[in-house]
Amino acid sequence: MTTSHLRRVTGLALAAAASLSAPLAAAAPAPKAAAISLPADDMSPAPGASGDGADELARRQLSQQPFAPTNVDLFSPRFYPKAPPYPKAPPYPEGPPPTQSTEAKIVRQLKKTFTQRFHGNEPGIEAALALYRDPVLKQKVPDPNLRASLVVLKGTLADSSINAIKNGPFTAISWVPLPSGMEGAHAITGPDGKPEIQVSDRYKNADFRHLAVVLAHETLHQHPEATNPANVEEFIAHSLEALIAGQLYLEDPGLATQGTELARSINSALLLRVNDRDTHGNLRLLTANASNITPGGGPFATFVAPADNGYYAPHGRSTPTPGNKQLRSFVANVTGQNVSAFDDATVAVLDTHQKIFSPRQIIQLARILQLVIPKPIRGSGG
Numbered sequence: 001m002t003t004s005h006l007r008r009v010t011g012l013a014l015a016a017a018a019s020l021s022a023p024l025a026a027a028a029p030a031p032k033a034a035a036i037s038l039p040a041d042d043m044s045p046a047p048g049a050s051g052d053g054a055d056e057l058a059r060r061q062l063s064q065q066p067f068a069p070t071n072v073d074l075f076s077p078r079f080y081p082k083a084p085p086y087p088k089a090p091p092y093p094e095g096p097p098p099t100q101s102t103e104a105k106i107v108r109q110l111k112k113t114f115t116q117r118f119h120g121n122e123p124g125i126e127a128a129l130a131l132y133r134d135p136v137l138k139q140k141v142p143d144p145n146l147r148a149s150l151v152v153l154k155g156t157l158a159d160s161s162i163n164a165i166k167n168g169p170f171t172a173i174s175w176v177p178l179p180s181g182m183e184g185a186h187a188i189t190g191p192d193g194k195p196e197i198q199v200s201d202r203y204k205n206a207d208f209r210h211l212a213v214v215l216a217h218e219t220l221h222q223h224p225e226a227t228n229p230a231n232v233e234e235f236i237a238h239s240l241e242a243l244i245a246g247q248l249y250l251e252d253p254g255l256a257t258q259g260t261e262l263a264r265s266i267n268s269a270l271l272l273r274v275n276d277r278d279t280h281g282n283l284r285l286l287t288a289n290a291s292n293i294t295p296g297g298g299p300f301a302t303f304v305a306p307a308d309n310g311y312y313a314p315h316g317r318s319t320p321t322p323g324n325k326q327l328r329s330f331v332a333n334v335t336g337q338n339v340s341a342f343d344d345a346t347v348a349v350l351d352t353h354q355k356i357f358s359p360r361q362i363i364q365l366a367r368i369l370q371l372v373i374p375k376p377i378r379g380s381g382g
């Protein structure tokens with residue numbers, strides 16, 4: 001590998017370089033809803049209100065100004081300068097000590113997650129757990145925490161990441177020493193000319209559900225030949241990874257408060273995603289209903305804003321790259337729409353067609369991030 005192949009992967013805290021993806025011959029998969037069934041939030045609907053009524057109340061909350069954090073320590077110091085700095089040198093205090101990250105504990109958490117996600121359906125749970133023991137995945141991803149990170153994507157909007165490793169094109173996922181403060185992981189072209197994923201060993205003890213967000217992002221980059229500092233591919237990957245995090249956070253809100261660099265980086269991307277909304281309360285990427293979607297910090301005008309000075313310039317200033325199976329599947333799961341490439345057209349679809357979270361679930365995510373949530377305004381709320 002060379003440093004020119006490095007690419008930034010997770011969170012929006014740092015600038016990134018990204019590059020070309022190879023086109024895939026395979027046909028786009030049929031759009032389907034992600035299998036994951038997310039728990040309803042704990043906001044009790046008004047007496048007699050239907051689910052739709054509760055969503056309408058949530059929408060009236062979401063149509064209001066971006067929500068301010070009550071605890072800026074959950075986020076990146078780039079977003080909130082009062083937040084503690086990220087660790088700068090090894091040993092990185094990322095995650096619990098290694099003794100707490102035993103394989104037995106990882107498997108227990110994996111089983112717990114699948115039991116919740118598949119509503120106790122034994123065949124579904126077993127099939128998902130079997131992926132962790134899959135011989136091909138064991139060979140390509142020998143590390144238990146990294147393999148659990150991949151497998152836990154089963155049933156999420158990033159389900160197709162698993163096949164991208166199991167059946168190619170990626171040949172391996174492994175830990176490597178990567179420079180601190182630069183990136184968390186990257187996809188590179190290995191010696192055999194095929195892509196592989198390398199993750200910074202400073203995340204070795206991170207929760208595998210946070211690492212899952214990193215891996216899902218990386219599987220979108222599969223032909224990392226060149227770097228391009230103004231790359232729409234990187235922006236799309238960031239916008240999608242925040243939604244994957246949202247799915248995992250709704251299952252376990254405790255992921256937001258682990259206090260690690262990775263947790264805070266992912267929280268920050270999710271904060272931008274939850275707070276970038278239009279006046280109808282819809283999640284957006286390129287426009288917002290306020291001038292700063294990080295109240296008390298930033299300022300960032302939209303989800304794209306932190307990226308705009310780093311790696312993505314929307315509307316004609318970015319370089320499109322060919323799509324792949326993962327892109328088509330992720331976007332179909334989020335929007336129900338078909339897309340073909342990492343380009344402005346796909347950004348537009350993601351900007352206007354988010355359907356994976358209900359208004360109540362977005363409010364729940366705001367709660368998980370400990371944001372100040374206003375009361376519903378009266379009236380139709382748009």
Ligand SMILES: [Zn+2]
Nearest residue numbers: 007008009237
């Ligand atoms: Zn990337």
